[in-house]
Amino acid sequence: MVVQIRHALGQYDVHIDAGLLSSLPALLEQALPGRRRVVISDDVVAELFESAIHGAAPDQLHFPAGELSKSREMWARLSDELLSRGLGRDSGLVAFGGGVTGDLAGFVAATYMRGIPYAQVPTTLLAMVDAAVGGKVGVDTRFGKNLIGAFHPPALVVADPQTLMTLPNREFRSGLAETVKHGLIADAGYFDWIEANVARIQARDLAALTDLVRRSVEIKALVVSEDEREAGRREVLNAGHTVAHALEQVTRYTMPHGEAVALGLVTECRLAARLGVAEPTLADRVAGLLRALGLPVELPRGLASTALVEALQLDKKKRGEEVRMALPSLLGGMHRAGRSWSTAIPREVIHAELTVNE
Ligand SMILES: NC(=O)c1ccc[n+]([C@@H]2O[C@H](COP(=O)([O-])OP(=O)(O)OC[C@H]3O[C@@H](n4cnc5c(N)ncnc54)[C@H](O)[C@@H]3O)[C@@H](O)[C@H]2O)c1
Ligand SMILES: [Zn+2]
Numbered sequence: 219m220v221v222q223i224r225h226a227l228g229q230y231d232v233h234i235d236a237g238l239l240s241s242l243p244a245l246l247e248q249a250l251p252g253r254r255r256v257v258i259s260d261d262v263v264a265e266l267f268e269s270a271i272h273g274a275a276p277d278q279l280h281f282p283a284g285e286l287s288k289s290r291e292m293w294a295r296l297s298d299e300l301l302s303r304g305l306g307r308d309s310g311l312v313a314f315g316g317g318v319t320g321d322l323a324g325f326v327a328a329t330y331m332r333g334i335p336y337a338q339v340p341t342t343l344l345a346m347v348d349a350a351v352g353g354k355v356g357v358d359t360r361f362g363k364n365l366i367g368a369f370h371p372p373a374l375v376v377a378d379p380q381t382l383m384t385l386p387n388r389e390f391r392s393g394l395a396e397t398v399k400h401g402l403i404a405d406a407g408y409f410d411w412i413e414a415n416v417a418r419i420q421a422r423d424l425a426a427l428t429d430l431v432r433r434s435v436e437i438k439a440l441v442v443s444e445d446e447r448e449a450g451r452r453e454v455l456n457a458g459h460t461v462a463h464a465l466e467q468v469t470r471y472t473m474p475h476g477e478a479v480a481l482g483l484v485t486e487c488r489l490a491a492r493l494g495v496a497e498p499t500l501a502d503r504v505a506g507l508l509r510a511l512g513l514p515v516e517l518p519r520g521l522a523s524t525a526l527v528e529a530l531q532l533d534k535k536k537r538g539e540e541v542r543m544a545l546p547s548l549l550g551g552m553h554r555a556g557r558s559w560s561t562a563i564p565r566e567v568i569h570a571e572l573t574v575n576e
Pocket of ligand 1 (some may be wrong): 385
């Protein structure tokens with residue numbers, strides 16, 4: 219199946235099907251016709267998918283797996299390697315791997331010779347349902363994550379859920395948190411479907427994973443394309459993430475992103491209830507599903523709530539405004555205050571919610 223993404227900066231197809239990797243060379247030839255291709259992947263993925271990567275292009279570049287590689291240093295090393303191999307403006311890249319590979323290789327593509335086309339071949343659930351779709355690429359700095367980057371939509375996305383079979387459980391759960399977010403922000407029917415299919419999803423039933431990826435990509439595609447007509451709509455994709463980023467910061471990034479997002483979603487639903495924007499039962503329902511998927515829903519006891527509030531306030535200072543969040547109002551619907559998709563949260567309300575568990 220194919221989901222079309224329409225964006226001012228480019229229109230592209232997201233192909234989703236089990237076993238699709240066998241058609242990768244043909245799909246690449248279509249989307250990057252006549253171009254000399256180079257696959258960029260991390261060393262773990264390079265070993266796991268050696269033959270598919272080799273089939274995609276004879277030219278390959280590998281980097282050490284992990285978030286630390288999403289740096290300007292690695293961007294420079296990869297770009298220099300392309301230059302030394304004599305790749306011109308008529309070449310095309312293939313980002314083959316998780317979100318780190320997509321963001322890093324995508325940023326190389328965005329800047330190489332002022333921009334060359336590239337394809338995304340996501341191999342983690344998070345990359346399939348989130349990172350590979352939307353066109354945001356970039357690297358981290360010591361000042362924070364994703365602070366240097368660009369909008370550079372891919373020419374093609376090829377998601378083969380079969381690749382998810384080798385994914386470690388922790389990584390798999392990370393992606394699941396984002397799919398729950400998609401149901402919460404845009405589609406109650408999808409949320410119901412995940413609830414009804416927890417066992418199949420946990421067992422990594424291929425048909426269930428294919429449906430899961432398809433529906434999440436459709437929702438992200440819808441929000442991203444509506445963002446053009448309705449400025450700021452994209453902000454709803456941030457649901458759960460304001461609190462998640464504060465949690466990641468406070469735990470010095472030892473808390474996995476998916477766990478932080480799960481806790482963030484529940485906390486933000488509870489904040490919405492405190493503000494009278496959502497029913498209190500919404501947080502319970504969201505927590506129930508996340509728990510069933512193996513994700514945490516109670517803030518860790520030892521976590522200093524004051525540090526968390528501080529991290530949120532710090533975020534505020536950086537933007538020079540009050541703490542704002544995109545809040546859910548009901549299953550499948552986000553709260554809208556006037557023209558804005560985000561709501562200011564009074565400090566006392568945040569404090570009251572975060573200290574509830576102490
Ligand atoms: N651009 C965006 O819009 C966007 C959105 C969300 C997240 N992101 C970024 O995505 C990154 C996280 O992505 P991620 O979680 O995919 O991390 P990742 O790319 O580091 O992959 C996680 C780990 O899984 C391994 N792996 C990948 N595919 C595998 C497979 N099929 N089987 C076994 N192991 C496999 C990788 O080698 C890596 O060790 C972060 O940097 C985040 O900022 C970007
Ligand atoms: Zn996320």
